[in-house]
Amino acid sequence: MHELDFIDWICSQRECDPAVVPVGPGDDCAMVVAGGERLLVSTDQLLDGVHFHLRNDGAEAFGRKAMARALSDIAAMAAVPLAAVACVSLPKGFSRQDAEAMYRGRRALGDRFNCPMVGGDLATWDGPAAISVTVFGRTDGIEPVLRSGAKVGDAICVTGQLGGAWLSDRHLTFVPRIAEARALASRFDLHAMIDISDGLALDLWRLCRASGIGADVEARQVPVHSQAETGRKDVLPLEAALGDGEDYELLFTLSHDQAGHLLAAQPLEAPVSRIGTIIEARAMSLVDAKGHRKPLQPTGWQHQT
Numbered sequence: 001m002h003e004l005d006f007i008d009w010i011c012s013q014r015e016c017d018p019a020v021v022p023v024g025p026g027d028d029c030a031m032v033v034a035g036g037e038r039l040l041v042s043t044d045q046l047l048d049g050v051h052f053h054l055r056n057d058g059a060e061a062f063g064r065k066a067m068a069r070a071l072s073d074i075a076a077m078a079a080v081p082l083a084a085v086a087c088v089s090l091p092k093g094f095s096r097q098d099a100e101a102m103y104r105g106r107r108a109l110g111d112r113f114n115c116p117m118v119g120g121d122l123a124t125w126d127g128p129a130a131i132s133v134t135v136f137g138r139t140d141g142i143e144p145v146l147r148s149g150a151k152v153g154d155a156i157c158v159t160g161q162l163g164g165a166w167l168s169d170r171h172l173t174f175v176p177r178i179a180e181a182r183a184l185a186s187r188f189d190l191h192a193m194i195d196i197s198d199g200l201a202l203d204l205w206r207l208c209r210a211s212g213i214g215a216d217v218e219a220r221q222v223p224v225h226s227q228a229e230t231g232r233k234d235v236l237p238l239e240a241a242l243g244d245g246e247d248y249e250l251l252f253t254l255s256h257d258q259a260g261h262l263l264a265a266q267p268l269e270a271p272v273s274r275i276g277t278i279i280e281a282r283a284m285s286l287v288d289a290k291g292h293r294k295p296l297q298p299t300g301w302q303h304q305t
């Protein structure tokens with residue numbers, strides 16, 4: 001089974017009433033309306049051996065990363081976290097000491113972002129450790145930024161630097177870009193946004209598809225992390241930046257003029273880079289320094305079973 005195909009199928013089933021669920025499956029968070037308030041909700045799972053190596057990285061980092069990934073989806077909507085619940089499956093024999101370390105890792109980020117864990121479920125089994133975190137968010141005065149709002153002519157921008165996160169501890173220590181997303185969305189008219197979890201090329205492709213447009217990416221403008229440039233003979237640094245994933249940076253679009261103001265102001269601690277332009281044709285291209293274009297494949301992390 002191909003993960004993306006199955007998600008497409010789920011999204012096509014249309015079980016939601018748009019009056020109650022203005023944003024259903026297919027964005028970083030869903031939006032549900034309850035008592036006149038718009039609530040954002042997202043869920044994310046972390047599996048030992050797939051997204052994480054418990055034996056190497058430790059239980060505290062396991063709890064932290066599970067929480068951080070869920071909060072990154074709240075950031076992608078420019079929302080504020082409200083509360084979280086978790087389902088945790090632990091292998092038989094998992095120690096109390098490690099379970100408390102896992103709690104500490106999760107709790108530290110929850111405290112930092114004022115997002116308490118308000119419930120959950122715990123089970124033990126013969127399989128590997130798994131954590132599923134569901135996080136709720138609120139809009140708090142800023143209109144949520146969806147994947148689907150990109151317009152032809154928009155500048156495509158990213159925060160931070162990309163690639164090599166798996167080769168370092170960046171995929172364990174990243175701080176969800178909630179403050180950055182709020183700062184950007186309060187000062188600039190962001191048209192579309194997604195967090196880069198599976199790789200720039202794949203997540204840009206998701207944004208393009210949701211918006212019904214395409215993208216030209218300027219190769220020399222992609223901010224390649226120094227950690228993408230070391231240790232691998234088989235992967236070029238640019239390819240790593242496009243396809244590694246686990247960066248948890250923000251990828252967003254806004255008008256050309258707004259992007260000019262943003263790049264001049266650079267209001268965040270992390271640098272913002274303009275990496276390309278939204279185009280009408282529903283295709284992605286990588287443009288080199290000489291203006292030559294080649295198709296940009298949505299490479300990146302995809303689960304396949």
Ligand SMILES: [Mg+2]
Pocket residue numbers: 028072073076194195197
């Ligand atoms: Mg996401």
